[in-house]
Structure formats: structure tokens, C-alpha cells
Amino acid sequence: MTQFNLEKEAGFRCDTWPAKNVPNIRPFPEECWEILRTLNLKPLHGMYQGYNMDLLLENLESPMAKGAVRVFESDKIEKVCIWWQVLSGRSLSGAVIGFPRDDYDFPVMLIDWDEGRGPGHGMVDHMPLCDLVLNEDYRLKYLDKLDNTFREYYDIIGPPSLHVWFRTLTGPYYSFFRTQAGGTPEYRERILNLPLRYLKLWSETVKEAKPIEDPKHREYCIKRKRVLQDWLFERDPVTSVMLRCYGKELGSLVMKGLS
């Protein structure tokens, strides 16, 4: 039996907060953490882009929502967060978002997950940090490793997010999926494996990544990464949920953890 270390190392478990009527909750954050923990992560302490990340060591609690956001870093990763929330005691949301340090140009990892007792949805991507027409080698090096997985899950992918600003950030292997199609436990289990497959491939990319050698490319990727982070911080629909649940100060901090 797999021994999950999330509770010991990150301070929460997927069942820390019960979710009524959600059948067979799979330990999704635990499974993500088993992959992430191979990246020699350490907790991200202190100030990050003007926000004190130490405050995220506490679990989140409001009358309507309970959960946790934990942020980590490594010598190659500027920040990776793992988020889990139970809304109204009935709906689960989770995310894993990871950004490279300025010296690296590997893609941004994105997993977003929402489900309750009925239908749910999720999305997964390796978001590129440069234009893929002018930098086709970037796609070949970092993204095409997703091709087999994308093809394997092609039957469940789509339609994409309705947010056009978000779609402009995504890569060619962006996948949006819904959990009601098919509806069987086997189908749900299969879908839940898709983000894990992407995360595993991202972890391999991180391990193999070498620092950027071209200073111009480095500056370009940093610029794009900052815009991507700003857009996620300001435009993600979950921002208004966080502000409403936890108030302006804590809600903004949570969003900074997530973007």
C-alpha cells in the first residue's frame, strides 16, 4: 500500500475536511504530492512578490470554505503550490501550479480540479514560456513528450475554457475535461490519472532542466512568466471566490500562492 507523506510534510490530507455526498474521494492531493516531493522541495518562507508566504502555513477556514494552500520552492522551481478546498462541505477544488526560477525556461505546470457529488471539471497543461512558432525547438524539447498522453485521452478532452485570456496562455497539449461524461467510477478514475501523468512528465522535465544560456531568451521568458502570473492573479475566476471566502487580505494572499 502506498504510504502518502502529504500530511506529515504539508500538514493536511484530502479528508481533513469532509465533503458530504462526494463518492469515493480519491487522495488526489496526496498522489500529486508523491510526485512533487521527488523534486527536493522545501517550504517557501518569507516574502514572495510582496506577500508573506508564511501565513499560508495555517489552514484556511471560513463559514463557507475550508482548505489549505501550501507553497514550496527548489533550486529550479521559483514556486509550486498545492491547493485543496472544500466548499460548503460539498464541493472539492484542487490545484497544482508550478513556475520555474528565472534561470530556467521549462513550462508552467497547471492542474485545476473541481468536483462534487455530480459532474465536475478539470484542466491540465504545461504552459509554455515562449512563442512556439518562433521557438519550435522549445515545443520539441519540453512539450511533445505529452503527445502520447494527449492522444490516449483525446476522447475526453474539450471543450476548452471559455476564458479567452486563459486560452492564450495555454500550450498545444492543454486539456479541459468534465467528469460527467461516461459517469462510471472507472471513467472518473481514468480522468484523475490524466493530471498525474502530466505532473509526472513535468517533474521529469524539471529534473532534466539546465539553466538558460542565452540572456535575451532568459529576459523574454521572465517577462512572459510575470505576465502569466499577473493574469492568473487578477483574472482567474477563483479570485473572487477567494476574496469572498477569506476577505481581501487573506484572499489576495491565497491567490498569490496560486499564481
Add this chain to the structure above:
Amino acid sequence: MPSMIDIMKQGAELVNNDEEFKAQMVELDGDIIFWRFEDDQPAVTSRLDKGVIVVEEGEHPGSQVGMKLKAKVLLDVIDNSLEAKMMYTYTELVKGDMELARHHVFALVPYIFGMQDYYDSHEEFQKMVIARKKECGG
């Protein structure tokens, strides 16, 4: 045949008397949303009044948000065949913008989830939803 206001009033009564949902709504106040149904009369306003859901007839002039949608969309959410977050996909905002909608409609989360619970557990409420949905062709 029940109309949407009958269903929404019945849902509000059940949720307002549920201790778990009362605790979730305790801090909610002042969110006013009207629902203009394309295939149902009358329009309905739902508002949070000091932690209590109030459902009234008509489009309240003080609403921050107004939504135009088919009755079936909300019924699909109540019977759990449509994910609540996907409701916007099938809704036209006729008052307010998406930012306001996300902020104020979020206050209805306990109400929506509560109606989903009672659809499963309250026979009379379930019958109302099924009857109205059947009439909508659902």
C-alpha cells in the same frame, strides 16, 4: 404545476431551516440577484438578508446582478445533472458584469448546494423539480 418561484421558495425554506447551511450563511448579507427565466413567469429575486435567503417575485431594482436563463438550467443544477459552476455558460447577464456576478452569486452557494441536498432527501421538493423539468422538456 409549480413555477420556478414555487421551487425556489420551497428550496429557501428548507435551506433556511437547516443548521448546517445556516452556519455557512451567517455572514452573508445584501447580495441581491434577479432571475429572468425565458420560459417561466414570474421573474424571481433571491437576496441574502442577514444570513437568511429571501425569495421574492419580480426583478428587485436594487439587484447587483440580473441573470437571464432557461428554467431548465437551474433545474439541472438542482438535480445535479449540471455542475453549478457551469451555470454561467448558459446564462446571459442582463444586469451587472461577470465580476459582480461571481462575487454576489457566490453568496448563493449554500442555497444551491442545499437545494441539491433536498432534491435527494425531500420527496415533495424533488417532485416539484421533476414536474417542472418535465414540462421544460428535460
